[in-house]
Amino acid sequence: MAFSTSKAIAQSSEHTPPSSYMLREMHEVPVPDSVSLWPQTVGWQVLGVIVVLWLAYMLYRRVWVWWQNRYRTEALAALDTLGNMQNMTPSERSQALFRMLKTVLVYLDSRHASLFSVPFLQQLDRYTPHSQGGFNTALGQRWMQSLVNPTITLDASEGKALLATSRVWIKAHEPRLGQRDDATNMPEVQDPKPSAKERQ
Structure with missing residues (x-):
């Protein structure tokens, strides 16, 4: 009895071809x-x-x-830091702004290392299109004077105007404009050192 049961299970597990007439001629579809x-x-x-x-x-x-x-990007970040430092005096902020722009100028061309005063302002303007404004203005010249004369101090509005002009310059200046022939023939002015009398 057990043998016949196992034989029936084995026969049922075997695959038998379909007896239907419609399925008899079915073939496996080839995979493209x-x-x-x-x-x-x-x-x-x-x-x-x-x-x-x-x-x-x-x-x-x-x-x-x-x-x-x-x-x-580095100059703009330094400019933001400079503008947010509330513990700096106007004189210290003017000196720091000059050093930052001077660093960028020297990076663009090492021949600018000794520029100061009006030649420094003129060289900054050479790197920017005329429509972008400039540094060689009454405010810019007053800024240069404040660097060597402690009796001249820029007020808050003048400091903000210089920071705004510097931001525009950093974004808009074109290095190729500063490489013109007239830039190489421009007179250079050494950074003046305040005398002992001026420091007092």
Whole structure:
């Protein structure tokens, strides 16, 4: 009895072909070949290579522009820090602003290391289009005088105006404009050192 039962289970587990007339001639559907993502014709292959090269070039240009202008980001951050330091005196803020802009000028061209006073202001203006305003103004010259004469002090509004002009200059200046021939022939003025009498 047990043998017949196990035989019946084995027979039921075996696959039997369909007896239906409609299913008798059914065949397995073949799986189509996978479609390649690579173009099959030479023209599309050339176009694909051109697109890849163009994308690589655009990525290179973006990285190059970022690398060339990273000093602007650092200068703007330093300018923000300078503007937010409430414990600085107007004289200290004027000196710090001059050193920061002088650092940027020297980074652009080491020949600017000895510039001061009007030549310094003129060189800053050479790097910016005329429509952007400039430093060689009455305020700029008063700023230069305050660096060496302790009796001249810029008020809060003048300090804010200089910071705003500096921010515009950092963002808008074009290094190629400062490399003109007339910039190399510009007279240089050494940074004056306050005398002992002026310090008193």
